[in-house]
Amino acid sequence: MEKHATFGNADLARKMASQFGTSPQSVQVDMRYAKEVQTFIRKVEEAHQKAAKSTLVFG
Amino acid sequence: MSYLNDHRTAAAESHEIFLLQPPFSFFDFIEERFGDYESIRRTFSLARSSSAETLILEQIPPCGIITEENQDITGRYPSYSNTGLLRLSFWNKTIPDEEVSALTNDNLVGYAIFKRDQISDDDFDEWHIFEAVFSKNANPSICVPRPQTYRLMVGGLPFEIKGLLYCQQNSLNKACAQVAFRSLLSRVLPEGDISYRRINEIATTVNSGYVPGQGLTVPQMREVLTVLNIRFNDIDYSQADAQLRKELPFQKYAYAGLESGGGALVGFRFAGIGLQEEAKHIIPIYGHTFDKDTWAPNADISYFHIGEGVGYVPSESWTSSYLGHDDNFGPNFCIPRLYIENDKVEYVVELFRPGICYSGMQAEALALNVLYSLLPNIGGADNKWITRLFEWTSKQQVVFRAQAMSNEEYITHLRGLRDWDNNGENPELCKLLGQEMPEYIWAVEVSTPQLFPANERKLGEIVLDATRDLDLTDDASVNEVFIFARLPGVYLLGGEISNGNPQFTPVPSQLLSHTELIKS
Numbered sequence: 072m073e074k075h076a077t078f079g080n081a082d083l084a085r086k087m088a089s090q091f092g093t094s095p096q097s098v099q100v101d102m103r104y105a106k107e108v109q110t111f112i113r114k115v116e117e118a119h120q121k122a123a124k125s126t127l128v129f130g
Numbered sequence: 131m132s133y134l135n136d137h138r139t140a141a142a143e144s145h146e147i148f149l150l151q152p153p154f155s156f157f158d159f160i161e162e163r164f165g166d167y168e169s170i171r172r173t174f175s176l177a178r179s180s181s182a183e184t185l186i187l188e189q190i191p192p193c194g195i196i197t198e199e200n201q202d203i204t205g206r207y208p209s210y211s212n213t214g215l216l217r218l219s220f221w222n223k224t225i226p227d228e229e230v231s232a233l234t235n236d237n238l239v240g241y242a243i244f245k246r247d248q249i250s251d252d253d254f255d256e257w258h259i260f261e262a263v264f265s266k267n268a269n270p271s272i273c274v275p276r277p278q279t280y281r282l283m284v285g286g287l288p289f290e291i292k293g294l295l296y297c298q299q300n301s302l303n304k305a306c307a308q309v310a311f312r313s314l315l316s317r318v319l320p321e322g323d324i325s326y327r328r329i330n331e332i333a334t335t336v337n338s339g340y341v342p343g344q345g346l347t348v349p350q351m352r353e354v355l356t357v358l359n360i361r362f363n364d365i366d367y368s369q370a371d372a373q374l375r376k377e378l379p380f381q382k383y384a385y386a387g388l389e390s391g392g393g394a395l396v397g398f399r400f401a402g403i404g405l406q407e408e409a410k411h412i413i414p415i416y417g418h419t420f421d422k423d424t425w426a427p428n429a430d431i432s433y434f435h436i437g438e439g440v441g442y443v444p445s446e447s448w449t450s451s452y453l454g455h456d457d458n459f460g461p462n463f464c465i466p467r468l469y470i471e472n473d474k475v476e477y478v479v480e481l482f483r484p485g486i487c488y489s490g491m492q493a494e495a496l497a498l499n500v501l502y503s504l505l506p507n508i509g510g511a512d513n514k515w516i517t518r519l520f521e522w523t524s525k526q527q528v529v530f531r532a533q534a535m536s537n538e539e540y541i542t543h544l545r546g547l548r549d550w551d552n553n554g555e556n557p558e559l560c561k562l563l564g565q566e567m568p569e570y571i572w573a574v575e576v577s578t579p580q581l582f583p584a585n586e587r588k589l590g591e592i593v594l595d596a597t598r599d600l601d602l603t604d605d606a607s608v609n610e611v612f613i614f615a616r617l618p619g620v621y622l623l624g625g626e627i628s629n630g631n632p633q634f635t636p637v638p639s640q641l642l643s644h645t646e647l648i649k650s
Contacts, residue, residue, distance in 0.1 A: 078632030079612035079624020083566045087637045097633040100507045105605045107437025108499040118365040125366040129397045129412035130305035130345015
């Protein structure tokens with residue numbers, strides 16, 4: 072089954088809106104830097120994975 | 131209390147008390163008792179600069195992890211003997227008539243345990259500092275996030291001190307890597323310390339021919355953290371090109387670790403007098419200075435670029451020095467942030483607080499995307515701080531500061547916040563968030579280059595679930611950790627993705643302007 076991605080916790084949004092919200096309008100947002108952020112996060116992760124093969128010794 | 135604390139609480143076999151006012155000389159004392167050791171001189175210098183007036187020197191028997199250490203050294207060097215073990219405590223009060231009962235925790239500026247190792251067959255006879263803790267310098271620009279409390283007995287009475295454990299190598303059963311690890315692990319492990327035997331046992335599972343006195347390999351260090359269930363983020367720069375050093379500078383890893391309370395280990399190469407070739411050394415970093423009036427954030431070099439044309443001002447821009455230990459030279463040094471040249475750094479590891487699954491660097495990047503994307507869409511012309519924040523984000527003059535927190539810590543912080551007009555948040559809203567949020571979060575604080583240093587205040591935070599691994603399967607999944615953005619006058623909560631764009635639900639906040647930063 073295909074995974075259904077969400078941007079956060081929709082249940083929490085509903086609970087917060089029902090108890091404390093004043094506007095029914097949600098805001099639709101174009102995530103402007105999704106690619107750059109994804110690339111950066113992957114870069115950090117790849118460096119971390121690669122360090123498993125490190126041959127450095129500190130003593 | 132675990133056996134890990136036995137050496138601190140051991141009953142003394144004998145004791146001496148020294149009043150430290152002139153003409154008492156630490157220089158003479160050190161040379162008469164110990165010889166010439168940089169680390170021991172540094173320890174006494176710290177005591178003197180902390181206005182110590184009394185030294186209590188107790189001879190203690192080996193116990194707990196020191197007994198273990200002695201057994202392990204004997205296993206490698208049969209003619210080994212531990213011929214000296216002293217607990218020294220320094221007090222900012224002159225005690226009358228040797229009355230230790232006149233002292234309180236507030237009088238304790240630091241303690242140290244000095245150990246003498248002798249191996250008769252090898253003509254080895256060295257003192258080293260098994261451990262030491264000195265309280266943080268009282269200067270308010272010195273920041274030590276989440277210091278650990280260490281308990282000890284002096285004169286048969288219990289005392290405690292906050293700080294971060296300093297440990298020194300002896301090249302027998304521990305080198306710089308093991309002692310650096312013990313410093314940081316003593317803060318993050320629930321049991322409050324770790325023995326060298328335990329570190330070395332784990333390291334042996336990676337390399338059975340391992341010689342503890344020669345230090346740890348990176349795979350061994352990673353295994354120690356993994357077995358102890360401490361998540362981490364690391365990078366080996368010797369595998370990387372110059373571009374990666376620039377894109378992922380060691381300072382980002384180090385600062386992310388120390389600011390969130392886990393600390394960081396920085397491994398570097400150095401050459402010096404007496405060294406035939408470049409040596410490798412690793413040190414623990416656990417705090418930082420906060421220099422309100424530094425010029426650096428105004429310079430373009432201070433920006434941290436996530437990608438081409440998108441960046442922010444990291445909170446570390448106001449840091450000129452890290453606080454760390456160098457086991458060769460002693461505890462509690464200020465290490466200028468830009469002093470260790472980037473191309474000399476070989477390895478850095480950011481330790482996460484228990485419960486945290488990904489890096490503060492990654493949290494800041496996610497927060498940037500949320501904030502920079504949200505602001506053009508939420509209007510908010512009726513709140514001047516939203517309008518200002520929008521202006522600042524368009525110029526990328528935004529400060530991010532990632533803080534790893536428990537749910538309880540964050541909700542306590544939120545409940546205590548007051549905006550500039552002294553408004554507080556709705557307690558019922560705080561209660562609901564506390565009920566629904568995960569156990570650990572990243573709160574990425576949002577501020578500006580004027581507000582952050584001068585007032586130590588912020589305009590809100592982007593809150594992320596820190597208990598889940600980042601899902602990198604596609605561009606959208608990584609954002610599943612988003613919980614909400616709190617900005618002046620409004621919370622924005624995430625939800626469904628429609629036509630590729632997420633929808634955010636606005637909920638009013640009673641905090642209408644800037645509020646205090648998180649203090650850890």
